[in-house]
Amino acid sequence: MATQILVPAAPQTNASGFTRNDYKGLPSTLCQGCGHNSIANQIIAACYELGIAPEKIIKFSGIGCSSKSPTYFLSRSFGFNGLHGRMPSLALGALFADHTLHGLGVSGDGDTASIGMGQFKHLVRRNMPMVYIVENNGVYGLTKGQFAPTAEKGLELKKHGKNVFQPVDICMEALASNATFVARSFAGDPKQVKELIKAAFSHNGIAVLDIISPCVTFHNHEDSVHSYVGGKAMEIPLHEVIYVPAREEIFVDDFLEGQTKEVTLHDGSIIRLKKLDKDYDPTDRHRALRMLDEAEKNNLLITGLFYIEPYRPSMFDLFPLPETPLNRLPEERLRPARESIDQLNKMMF
Amino acid sequence: MATQILVPAAPQTNASGFTRNDYKGLPSTLCQGCGHNSIANQIIAACYELGIAPEKIIKFSGIGCSSKSPTYFLSRSFGFNGLHGRMPSLALGALFADHTLHGLGVSGDGDTASIGMGQFKHLVRRNMPMVYIVENNGVYGLTKGQFAPTAEKGLELKKHGKNVFQPVDICMEALASNATFVARSFAGDPKQVKELIKAAFSHNGIAVLDIISPCVTFHNHEDSVHSYVGGKAMEIPLHEVIYVPAREEIFVDDFLEGQTKEVTLHDGSIIRLKKLDKDYDPTDRHRALRMLDEAEKNNLLITGLFYIEPYRPSMFDLFPLPETPLNRLPEERLRPARESIDQLNKMMF
Amino acid sequence: MELEKPAGVNDAGYSPKEQIINDFCITFSTVNGSGSATANTTLLRALFKMGIPVSGKNIFPSNIQGLPTWFTLRISKEGYFGRLEKDDIVVSMNPATFSKEQEYIVPGGVLLYSDAIKLPVTRQDISVYPMPVNEILSAAEVPQKLKDYAANMVYVGILSELLRIDFENIYQALDFHFKGKEAAIRSNYGVITLAAKWAQQNLKKNDPYYVKPMNATIGKIMADGNTAAGLGALYGGAQFVAWYPITPASSLAEAMHEYLPILRKDPVEEGKETCVIVQAEDEIAAIGMAVGAGWGGLRAMTSTSGPGLSLMTEYLGLAYYTETPVVVWDVQRVGPSTGLPTRTAQGDITFANFIGHGDTQYILLFPGSVKECFEFGWRAFDLAERLQTPVIVLSDLDLGMNQWVSEPFDYPDQPMDRGKILWEEDLDEILEKTSDKWGRYLDIDGDGIPYRTLPGNQNPRSAYFSRGTGHDEYGAYREDPEVWERILTRLKVKFETAKRYTPKPSIKKMANARIGILSVGSTDFPILEARDHLARQGLATDHLRIRAIPFDAEIGEFIRNHDANYVVEINRDGQLKQLLTIEFPEHATKLRMVARIDGLPLSAKWIEDQILSQEAK
Amino acid sequence: MELEKPAGVNDAGYSPKEQIINDFCITFSTVNGSGSATANTTLLRALFKMGIPVSGKNIFPSNIQGLPTWFTLRISKEGYFGRLEKDDIVVSMNPATFSKEQEYIVPGGVLLYSDAIKLPVTRQDISVYPMPVNEILSAAEVPQKLKDYAANMVYVGILSELLRIDFENIYQALDFHFKGKEAAIRSNYGVITLAAKWAQQNLKKNDPYYVKPMNATIGKIMADGNTAAGLGALYGGAQFVAWYPITPASSLAEAMHEYLPILRKDPVEEGKETCVIVQAEDEIAAIGMAVGAGWGGLRAMTSTSGPGLSLMTEYLGLAYYTETPVVVWDVQRVGPSTGLPTRTAQGDITFANFIGHGDTQYILLFPGSVKECFEFGWRAFDLAERLQTPVIVLSDLDLGMNQWVSEPFDYPDQPMDRGKILWEEDLDEILEKTSDKWGRYLDIDGDGIPYRTLPGNQNPRSAYFSRGTGHDEYGAYREDPEVWERILTRLKVKFETAKRYTPKPSIKKMANARIGILSVGSTDFPILEARDHLARQGLATDHLRIRAIPFDAEIGEFIRNHDANYVVEINRDGQLKQLLTIEFPEHATKLRMVARIDGLPLSAKWIEDQILSQEAK
Numbered sequence A, B: 001m002a003t004q005i006l007v008p009a010a011p012q013t014n015a016s017g018f019t020r021n022d023y024k025g026l027p028s029t030l031c032q033g034c035g036h037n038s039i040a041n042q043i044i045a046a047c048y049e050l051g052i053a054p055e056k057i058i059k060f061s062g063i064g065c066s067s068k069s070p071t072y073f074l075s076r077s078f079g080f081n082g083l084h085g086r087m088p089s090l091a092l093g094a095l096f097a098d099h100t101l102h103g104l105g106v107s108g109d110g111d112t113a114s115i116g117m118g119q120f121k122h123l124v125r126r127n128m129p130m131v132y133i134v135e136n137n138g139v140y141g142l143t144k145g146q147f148a149p150t151a152e153k154g155l156e157l158k159k160h161g162k163n164v165f166q167p168v169d170i171c172m173e174a175l176a177s178n179a180t181f182v183a184r185s186f187a188g189d190p191k192q193v194k195e196l197i198k199a200a201f202s203h204n205g206i207a208v209l210d211i212i213s214p215c216v217t218f219h220n221h222e223d224s225v226h227s228y229v230g231g232k233a234m235e236i237p238l239h240e241v242i243y244v245p246a247r248e249e250i251f252v253d254d255f256l257e258g259q260t261k262e263v264t265l266h267d268g269s270i271i272r273l274k275k276l277d278k279d280y281d282p283t284d285r286h287r288a289l290r291m292l293d294e295a296e297k298n299n300l301l302i303t304g305l306f307y308i309e310p311y312r313p314s315m316f317d318l319f320p321l322p323e324t325p326l327n328r329l330p331e332e333r334l335r336p337a338r339e340s341i342d343q344l345n346k347m348m349f
Numbered sequence C, D: 001m002e003l004e005k006p007a008g009v010n011d012a013g014y015s016p017k018e019q020i021i022n023d024f025c026i027t028f029s030t031v032n033g034s035g036s037a038t039a040n041t042t043l044l045r046a047l048f049k050m051g052i053p054v055s056g057k058n059i060f061p062s063n064i065q066g067l068p069t070w071f072t073l074r075i076s077k078e079g080y081f082g083r084l085e086k087d088d089i090v091v092s093m094n095p096a097t098f099s100k101e102q103e104y105i106v107p108g109g110v111l112l113y114s115d116a117i118k119l120p121v122t123r124q125d126i127s128v129y130p131m132p133v134n135e136i137l138s139a140a141e142v143p144q145k146l147k148d149y150a151a152n153m154v155y156v157g158i159l160s161e162l163l164r165i166d167f168e169n170i171y172q173a174l175d176f177h178f179k180g181k182e183a184a185i186r187s188n189y190g191v192i193t194l195a196a197k198w199a200q201q202n203l204k205k206n207d208p209y210y211v212k213p214m215n216a217t218i219g220k221i222m223a224d225g226n227t228a229a230g231l232g233a234l235y236g237g238a239q240f241v242a243w244y245p246i247t248p249a250s251s252l253a254e255a256m257h258e259y260l261p262i263l264r265k266d267p268v269e270e271g272k273e274t275c276v277i278v279q280a281e282d283e284i285a286a287i288g289m290a291v292g293a294g295w296g297g298l299r300a301m302t303s304t305s306g307p308g309l310s311l312m313t314e315y316l317g318l319a320y321y322t323e324t325p326v327v328v329w330d331v332q333r334v335g336p337s338t339g340l341p342t343r344t345a346q347g348d349i350t351f352a353n354f355i356g357h358g359d360t361q362y363i364l365l366f367p368g369s370v371k372e373c374f375e376f377g378w379r380a381f382d383l384a385e386r387l388q389t390p391v392i393v394l395s396d397l398d399l400g401m402n403q404w405v406s407e408p409f410d411y412p413d414q415p416m417d418r419g420k421i422l423w424e425e426d427l428d429e430i431l432e433k434t435s436d437k438w439g440r441y442l443d444i445d446g447d448g449i450p451y452r453t454l455p456g457n458q459n460p461r462s463a464y465f466s467r468g469t470g471h472d473e474y475g476a477y478r479e480d481p482e483v484w485e486r487i488l489t490r491l492k493v494k495f496e497t498a499k500r501y502t503p504k505p506s507i508k509k510m511a512n513a514r515i516g517i518l519s520v521g522s523t524d525f526p527i528l529e530a531r532d533h534l535a536r537q538g539l540a541t542d543h544l545r546i547r548a549i550p551f552d553a554e555i556g557e558f559i560r561n562h563d564a565n566y567v568v569e570i571n572r573d574g575q576l577k578q579l580l581t582i583e584f585p586e587h588a589t590k591l592r593m594v595a596r597i598d599g600l601p602l603s604a605k606w607i608e609d610q611i612l613s614q615e616a617k
């Protein structure tokens, strides 16, 4: 009888040689079933599939359950869990430290659309290159269930009565601020979430992902779009989103002519949008505005890539940054030469 | 020879018996020719023509040259010159003190669209009933000519180089936040400014007026839309705006059938829009969004009433406010009766 | 309704002399989100109803579900409500912390734990009662999805049996908690009695802990400080509340939201309410709205905690300089920064005192009990309006979020003081009296407090323009050096005047005490206890609890009259001591620091040890 | 180029003995927006070029055009740069303030005024020279729209004639101002010489004021503190600047913007710059960006004034607790609130010290001269990075916006101190050295300062997660009481360590002085003068200028060694004195307050009077 030697199977790796484990984080301390957890999983999956080294990503967040989640993915990435509503400025400053890194921000609807409205809008306006995910549950999770500004009109919550205000539409806000990548998705649709995240990482500019992410503890009423059941029932994907990395061969015949629309990103990768219902051109801002206007009027949860403008210069492109990351510049490149001081003093009169 | 007795001519008064003087303010300390001065004059004219008692108006502002201007009109009105970018919250709180008063906010483009973006958007979202004027000059006047977020892309300013960012479109922002009254005007078009202000005062909700108001000291380049010359050259009024007070008889035959569009406001007054070029329906939000999108793409200064939704409940309507102004309620209506304390204590277990 | 009531487990026979009655501490260890709060407060309330002085402290994590959380229930016949450092009894439902908790049990103490925890019990010197939680739940036919929650009712039943807690009172507590909803009460009570029966049938009590009815809580109430503050504010005629959610302050505004329709229906206009509550978009907006409303003549307030207070900085400066009344409740939690959002602190004292650029001074109030939260709830408005200035009330998480036994709330003993407000006729009168010399910022009475008109006043002379920039007595914009200095100096006069109105310190003395203790707020409870202990060790102390800034002259007297003055507080830097040093430099060397911050309320023992060791020097 | 140069007006014959030479003060009264700044700084620079110690102070309104503005030019052969309370010469171009200004002229002083002002001259005891401004402008054929502006050149010409200011130097000053633009120089110089000629032909000098060349400014420079600070920062290797416009700080960032392309071209990569400047949307964003950049490993800063500092409160607390280096320049103006935005102050001291909820401590720097603005410009980064903490530099409007004669800037005398940063290999090394025990917040060296890694570090062990919530030495989220206390206590150790690095106080002594004076910042100038005056009256004083918080032990020594210590500062509440009281309670009673705030720099006379009157008590 021959002895069988058990060789542990080599863990699977991505093209860059990383295992899925290399992208994991600490165990989540969010509620079981929280939409934020499933988004965290898709972030892990997307980064793994993209093959970005975890050390090449920086994570940012504000304050909230959503903003806690960066500890639950990418433990090998630097991260900064900042202040409530003020992640955009923090991220902007930090990303200038090394422009070769990928920025990934995770925020909540309260964090972004309430206290953070101003910073969010200005980050978008500057087209700061980073992925900006809003985990949108329509409530304040961490403070135990108050209305977020994205709460549906008429929503009733324990202790807070009925929401009487018009909800903020995060995608509409992004568009109004001339965002160059605007998408909406639903935590209950993990495949779409993942493909959009991958595409967002390839975008050279701000990529806003408004992801409906149910709060199972404080706001999971079946008739609400912010719940799993409600979201599932109401979701209308505009198209099927498929991200094709730059290096991959493209098999056109996978798709019938006229059924797909492709957008080439700055880094050569392609977003392929497979037509589902009607035609939708995501490079037409006005079309996107109209769609959101209609969705709002008819209370629809439309998901997909709403708008993309792949070639507008990003904020980095607007500054004469050296190739070397700023934070690696040695003293000789930072302090003006000794001789200069005399000249300078001569100018002081 | 008969002696002629000189009787001083009684000063002209409006329907409520006030003279124009009753609406005046202190002499302006702004630069001569500043657009803000001409807007101040139209505020005076509009209030005079409307016949609102000056004591029935409260003025608010943030910080900036624009925000200084409330001292230059309506000296008999209460006013609060608050903090930079934070006028909306101040106004909201103050207006709850007496819901029978008219709120009038004057802000700058920096005050509203830079530091004040968040508060502005949330005030709009709440449909807080007040007139909100942005005196938009594309720069920071009071701090001596830095870029405001409304500055045109490519604009060059002394000391600050070239503006590389996409400008904020205040009307687009208002629409994105579901404003119920959105208009743009130009300080060089005083008649339109005045009519729009009158209409705004009659609106039961937030009325956002984005008025291009040249800064003659720091940003009056002829080729800029923010200058008198540039603005004049580029202005394309959508329609002629005529405000007809509730009590006035309407002579329909003044206007040719099909050439005007009328919107009846909450208080019975009417805004009559006289068609100039093409048809424009200011009750269609999507139409307004498209128009702004196009104006931005083609760099046009379109003026007029872009959007109005006269019957959405205002913020006041969402609370069970007594008829008596809150700030006039006597102690008996504010402090629970003595008996109640025992009952309350019984509930505390 | 007649319900089955268990009757106590068999006794192993501790003689009455050996029994520890009404004087011990129980810690419940669970995970949050499991519903243990209901169980714990039920026990707390039942003991309260038995007439026993009792206090509860919730030590919970800053998340929503699944992390360790502790509830400590102290039963103290002497009425001590401070935190103890050791547990007599631990009820452990959480394997994650099981081993650690055992360390905190006193020798001879008790460990109750869910037998689902399969970890070793390491202590030999304690009584141990494993509880067959799942078994009992199965017997009770609790549906699967409620099991976590109902598990807590199991320990309620067993513990009640062991300690002899009255089931009548348990029932009352449930009835209160579930607002009389029969089904919920019955199902919970069902589990409790089943568990109790199990205990009766299966346990032999071999520990000394018992509760016995007393009458020490007769006529008292139970409440948390935030609810008390909110209620006080409603009795104070609050008219405008703007807030933004933040732990541990949220429940203050939420309580107002809850009680507003009950307490503040307009007695004149039907269906109307006389107070508006707005959830703002952030704290800058919340304070901005409140300042606007205060300026407009409303009794206006906001409530927040550290990070929110930081954001209110600029607006508070504006309110100070424009002399706008506004009330800010800061329910303190551990900072700096986000810090420990669910832990208690007194760390915002110097910050609140110096908040805002430029020279500023604020009225600070420090409630020391739930009852005082209620009182300052209304009184803060009187002060803010009388003095036309911001009032910052510094409460804390311990006081604000825990349930405390308290004297009942007193109806305000003074009519509302709206301060110097001029309506149409008042203005005419004052103009006549002063020969037309009224000005918004003119000090007519010499007390530093000017008269103000309110928007809506139809007197054509009434309007004025408020601004954060330099202004003269008539509200006109002025940059003149002498005007600036004059107004700022008058504001200092006003701050002096404030001392006539602010609450005096509360002083408790012992005979021949040469040692003073100074404090603010909720440390009152452990200090009371520490002083008793010290006295027993021969060290008499006097205690002065400061209730307001500006500091009263009495405080200086107190310090002078004692050889050493220990300033007890929950922060790192001795913030109260710092402010006292500034105010009373002549006594600076008599002040000693007794300060620490680790997220927990101070214990009497620690205070005592600190004082003793510093005295020994 | 050969230009006509006038040669002085006829003398009424003051004997040389009666002449007042190089020791007087001129105030120019104009309206703002009229371009008088060019005229005034031209005179200032010309005098500087004549070798005479001279200083200028601009007292301007918070608007853009049309309101009264004053410029005071002090000529002091003894090198006193403080403000004087009286004017020797007034040049009045503004009817609105004409009457008032006459009151400030010393007996025997001079009034020059535009004869377009048709108001009475009320003083009989002064020399009066009306100036036919319009007439001269017409003769000079100045176009209408430039008349307001050129009117100021008229007084430059006339005054230069009267005082004997060298026209060569006037020309140099114009050349500098107009950056060599010939047309502008010529047209202005034309008006000046025309006016001078008019004076020569029409005036008879009957006042005693003269300037005479000296060599007291040889080798010196002229600069404003904001430019100096911005330049210093560029020499400090600033890499990221985020700012939001606000008077009086804007010119700091604007100077950096201006000099960045000159000083900070990347010597390696062509066409690149090694510093990024971003105009943020507000101050919260500005500090947020700077904190982000500081965390990312950049030398990051922001500059602001009071209201902006108030808005930075929350972020500063985060930076303190996460130990993120960041530099904040606060160019102080008069607060509270918007206050007097164009007037100087030292009113943010206590606020900056206690900024943020919870226990915090900050490094504060107080530059006392333009040269020190430059020095602290670079040094602040060394401190921030070495100590991994925010550094707040408190300058003021007087220092920041006025032109000062100064020693030339010194090239930094130390290499950049980047502090404890670990790149890939460093980390491997330290991991080896510590047997794998590196943690972001672990105090390895015992000085309270941990080691940090920076984003981009590709070592798989390098990453850590920063948070404002409780964390342990390894950056992990922790709510444990002992962890919180440990980290917070270590931060205090770090603050002690800071004293090894912060600038020492600067001390100036006199023989047998029993009186001490303590101060920070720009009050140094009037204090220098006041001390000379006091000494002449027999009162010797020592002076200690504090340059940093934490306070150095030397300060305590100084206080102890003097009978009375006067703390001189520009605020109402004696803020520096308050902080000294806290730090040195044992000397609290030796501190005396000499504080006022009215928007003006303190005068030597006022300081002197205060000290004398308190000494008299």
Ligand SMILES: Cc1ncc(C[n+]2csc(CCOP(=O)(O)OP(=O)(O)O)c2C)c(N)n1
Pocket (backbone or CB within 6 Å): A063, A064, A065, A066, A067, A084, A107, A108, A109, A110, A111, A112, A135, A137, A139, A140, A141, A142, A143, A148, A215, C244, C245, C246, C247, C283, C307, C308, C311, C338
């Ligand atoms: C300045 C400040 N204000 C308030 C809070 C309290 N707070 C923590 S999380 C949160 C809301 C989070 O809501 P959201 O962003 O929607 O995240 P979610 O928890 O729903 O994922 C608030 C108000 C805070 N941390 N800081």
Ligand SMILES: Cc1ncc(C[n+]2csc(CCOP(=O)(O)OP(=O)(O)O)c2C)c(N)n1
Pocket (backbone or CB within 6 Å): B063, B064, B065, B066, B067, B084, B107, B108, B109, B110, B111, B112, B135, B137, B139, B140, B141, B142, B143, B148, B215, D244, D245, D246, D247, D283, D307, D308, D311, D338
């Ligand atoms: C918190 C704060 N930051 C900065 C300033 C300085 N500041 C005064 S006005 C102003 C900009 C005003 O610009 P805008 O609103 O466009 O008004 P304009 O002067 O152009 O009319 C700024 C930044 C301030 N007063 N407060």
Ligand code: SF4
Pocket (backbone or CB within 6 Å): A029, A030, A031, A033, A034, A035, A036, A065, A066, A137, A141, A142, A214, A215, A216, A217, A218, C064, C065
């Ligand atoms: S409270 Fe809501 S948002 Fe927060 S973790 Fe739980 S489910 Fe998620």
Ligand code: SF4
Pocket (backbone or CB within 6 Å): B029, B030, B031, B033, B034, B035, B036, B065, B066, B137, B141, B142, B214, B215, B216, B217, B218, D064, D065
């Ligand atoms: S600076 Fe510009 S905005 Fe300000 S008053 Fe002058 S013209 Fe108007």
Ligand SMILES: [Mg+2]
Pocket (backbone or CB within 6 Å): A064, A108, A109, A110, A135, A136, A137, A138, A139, A140, A141, A148
């Ligand atoms: Mg949320």
Ligand SMILES: [Mg+2]
Pocket (backbone or CB within 6 Å): B064, B108, B109, B110, B135, B136, B137, B138, B139, B140, B141, B148
């Ligand atoms: Mg502007």
